[in-house]
Every structure is written in structure tokens, then in C-alpha cells.
Amino acid sequence: MAELIWRGKTSLPRNSTPSAGQVSFQQQIANEKYYNLETQIAIQPAADTWYNRLIQGDKSLVLPGLLNEFQARIKLIYIDPPFMTGRTFNNNSRISSRLAYHDTWNNDLDLYLQWLYETLINLHQLLAMDGCLYVHLDWRVAHYAKIILDEIFEAPESGAGFKNEIIWHYQSGGRAQKYFARKHDTILLYTKSRQYSFHGDRVGQQRGTQKRNHMRKETDANGQVVWTIQSAGRTYTYSQDTPMSPPDVWSDISHLHQRDPERTGYATQKPIALLERILLASSEENDLVLDCFCGSGVTPIVAERLGRRWIASDRSDVAISLTRERLLAYERRLPFALQYVKDVE
Numbered sequence: 001m002a003e004l005i006w007r008g009k010t011s012l013p014r015n016s017t018p019s020a021g022q023v024s025f026q027q028q029i030a031n032e033k034y035y036n037l038e039t040q041i042a043i044q045p046a047a048d049t050w051y052n053r054l055i056q057g058d059k060s061l062v063l064p065g066l067l068n069e070f071q072a073r074i075k076l077i078y079i080d081p082p083f084m085t086g087r088t089f090n091n092n093s094r095i096s097s098r099l100a101y102h103d104t105w106n107n108d109l110d111l112y113l114q115w116l117y118e119t120l121i122n123l124h125q126l127l128a129m130d131g132c133l134y135v136h137l138d139w140r141v142a143h144y145a146k147i148i149l150d151e152i153f154e155a156p157e158s159g160a161g162f163k164n165e166i167i168w169h170y171q172s173g174g175r176a177q178k179y180f181a182r183k184h185d186t187i188l189l190y191t192k193s194r195q196y197s198f199h200g201d202r203v204g205q206q207r208g209t210q211k212r213n214h215m216r217k218e219t220d221a222n223g224q225v226v227w228t229i230q231s232a233g234r235t236y237t238y239s240q241d242t243p244m245s246p247p248d249v250w251s252d253i254s255h256l257h258q259r260d261p262e263r264t265g266y267a268t269q270k271p272i273a274l275l276e277r278i279l280l281a282s283s284e285e286n287d288l289v290l291d292c293f294c295g296s297g298v299t300p301i302v303a304e305r306l307g308r309r310w311i312a313s314d315r316s317d318v319a320i321s322l323t324r325e326r327l328l329a330y331e332r333r334l335p336f337a338l339q340y341v342k343d344v345e
Helices: 059-070 109-126 142-152 272-282 298-306 317-329
Strands: 029-035 052-056 074-079 087-092 097-103 127-137 161-169 184-191 216-219 225-231 234-239 288-291 309-314 336-341
Touching: 052 298, 052 317, 059 109, 059 288, 059 309, 059 336, 074 109, 074 272, 087 317, 097 317, 109 127, 109 142, 127 142, 127 272, 142 161, 142 184, 272 298, 288 298, 298 309, 298 317, 309 317, 317 336
Parallel strands: 052 309, 052 336, 074 127, 074 288, 288 309
Antiparallel strands: 029 336, 087 097, 127 184, 161 184, 216 225, 225 234
């Protein structure tokens, strides 16, 4: 198998069990507030009550801290990490502009790749054997990430590893003068086995009345359009309402324009429709979803809408504050805990 090498690459164990000597996530918590569904007043839930978690802290502390409790238990992980753009991003609200996060890395690709590698190893440990990992990047580092993921999700004979390179194509302002305009992101889908949740019918487009491929268009006895195709001596018939399996190029989900009502001011905010497609396709109701770069809070918001349990974290106080405000504005099934990781130094 090909392996990506960079300056300072430090291999980490990929299948280790957290030892008793490691600092547990619970021991790292400095403060907790539980928000009740009806009253939005801080409460203390019963010991056996599940509560969703919004955690402020760097992923280098949060993810290892979660391993003691959640190793191989998280069914869906979506991350939209920094892309190494070399820029600094702000959250621009109606009142003020505040720093959201730096994505500069001092232009050190080796440093960034080690950071990404350590992140993906921790996520691999947290991912359930029947779970799905979605990694959202762009042209800058997606090709590096794929080779790193191939190394981490080894053992393809078991069905583990790469499943899709999804192209999210969007229309946005600006056109390049010296190269083709860059108008897409890449979302990589990986799994730990061949047994994983996938429901393309939930997110597929209906066949409709437009001619597709080499299928034959007919009208049935009820006057409805149907499509037929022959394969291996059999005839397959589909109605116009039958959902098609979705392709790996998503051009039907728009990015958020400046005046889009979804916009919160967070610079790299992703649309709700994008996360809805991912969660519907690769999780079931009450499954546990993780996003350790939650930003504007789209993943936990969508998880709430679809009845999934969730853990969301970010190192930015702006991201945590914004996500908390959005969650409190929604009707929720379960309380959530706002947690802070201690400075272990």
C-alpha cells in the first residue's frame, strides 16, 4: 500500500485501548451546564439519562478524552476541518466581527499533515465497526487526506476503507482569469467494514418523466409514466416516483449566499441541506453523531432535527457560543451539556 511521508511524521497506534493511566474525558471537565428542553434552565440530569454534549476544547484533548467512553461506538462522524487556506476567518454578526479561527499553519504543510493524521487516527478509534466517516475538504489537501485515510483504514479485504469521493459543486461569485474556476469541495467517505448504514433511497432524486440512460419510457394502465430496462434476461420496471440512487456529484445543494436566511455570519458555515443528506443516508434515529469542528453548529442542529444523539466540539469560543444560541432556539428532544476541557498544563 502506498504511504504518504512528510517531515516529522510520527506514527500513532490505531487499535489501542485507552489505559487506566490516561486522563479520562470526565476528569478533564471543568464545568458543566445542562439545558432542559422545556425551561432552558441549568439542571442536573439523572445518572442514567443520555444528554447530548457541546464541548469547548481542542480536538487534541477532546478526542482522546472521549475514547474511554465512546471507543468504537460512534455511528457517524462528519468533520469540516480547516483546509489550510492560509487565511484567518471571522464571525461577522450584525453587532460586531470576532475572530472565529486561524487557518494559516505558517504555510507548513508538514505540520498540517501531522495534525490531520493525528485527528483521523483518533476518529478511526471512535468510529463504530458499522459506522461512517465523512471528511470535508477542498483542493488544497483532499488528495493528501485520501492517502492518509487509506493508510489508517487498512484491511480492504474486510470491506474497510474508501467508499466515495463526493464532489459538492456549487455556484458562487468570482471567476478565475488564469485557471478554471474552483467551484467544488470534496467529501471523502470511509468505513471500518462492509457492514455500515447507507440509505440512498432516503436522499435520492425521483426518476420523474425525463429520459434517463437507456431505459424505455412507457405509460401503464393507470396513465402513470414508468421506466423499463432489460438486464440478464429480466425486465426491471420503475415508476416516475421511484427514487434513484444518488450520484457522487452533488450540484443540487447551493452554498450559502450572503443574504441566505440560514446565514449566521460564520465564515465557513455549511448549508443544513448538506448535513441532512449525509445524516439521512448514513445514520438511523437515535444513532450517535460526532463533529469535532462544529463551527456554526450545523451538525448538532441537523442531528436534533432528525432525532440523532450527538457530540459536538470546537476550540473556538465564538463557535461554541453561536452553536449554543442556535440550539437553544430550536425545540430539542433531549437536554445537552455545555462542557469545557481543563487546561491540563
